[in-house]
Amino acid sequence: MKIYRGYSDSLHGLGPCIVVVQDATGWWPLARISNDSVDGWGWGYGGPGAADLARSILADHLGYAVPRAVWARFVWEVVGRWAQGWRWVYTSADLAAWLASAQRRGVIPALPEPAGETGPPLP
Numbered sequence: 001m002k003i004y005r006g007y008s009d010s011l012h013g014l015g016p017c018i019v020v021v022q023d024a025t026g027w028w029p030l031a032r033i034s035n036d037s038v039d040g041w042g043w044g045y046g047g048p049g050a051a052d053l054a055r056s057i058l059a060d061h062l063g064y065a066v067p068r069a070v071w072a073r074f075v076w077e078v079v080g081r082w083a084q085g086w087r088w089v090y091t092s093a094d095l096a097a098w099l100a101s102a103q104r105r106g107v108i109p110a111l112p113e114p115a116g117e118t119g120p121p122l123p
Contacts, residue, residue, distance in 0.1 A: 001023065002022065003091050004021055004022075004090045005021075006019045006041070006087060008085050008087075017040055017042060017049070019053065019056075030056050030060060031056060031059075032052060033059045033065060034051070034052045035052070036052055043079050043080070044081075046076065050079045051071065054074040054078070057079075058070065058071055062114045063115025067109065069108055070102075070108045073108050077098070078090070078098060
């Protein structure tokens, strides 16, 4: 199981934000798959930093980039609700449960199965 952790040294999320992924083998920085936000990661709102984070977490978990309808809903229901500037933890089990729930509710399309554990990015 992967554990995603977010850290910020600013109460209002205006400072640097760090996101790491952890599993049984260790931890590594979350790979950023989108650069829509000039300020980097963000959470606790619906802007580009939160969208970048949602897209990257989903891509890491599933092993592929997801359609806008999926990451936008993930921002709306999850990432945008994390307290801005505060630490958060979200597991791959939490993510699988959210994906299943969102699909059952019909708010996101059906997705292919995850591509498997991707592990840390290679240097």
